[in-house]
Amino acid sequence: MLTLFIALFAFVCVALIFFVLLQVPKQAGLSASMASGGSLLGGRGVEGGLIRITSVVGGFFMLLALLISILSR
Numbered sequence: 001m002l003t004l005f006i007a008l009f010a011f012v013c014v015a016l017i018f019f020v021l022l023q024v025p026k027q028a029g030l031s032a033s034m035a036s037g038g039s040l041l042g043g044r045g046v047e048g049g050l051i052r053i054t055s056v057v058g059g060f061f062m063l064l065a066l067l068i069s070i071l072s073r
Helices: 002-022 030-035 045-071
Strands: none
Touching: 002 045
């Protein structure tokens, strides 16, 4: 069972790296996005979908890391 979670964890790691690299960087930086009053996690179209997918994959990453930690004891 632990090997299954570790294999799934490796797949989720690769997927998380892939989706983070697909995102378009904000050229203005963090200070400009805070000053504009816009949402940091907001987005439209494909960019909003990539943010949502990255968030879900990141959640799976954290959940699997916790499960592997509990099962390896």
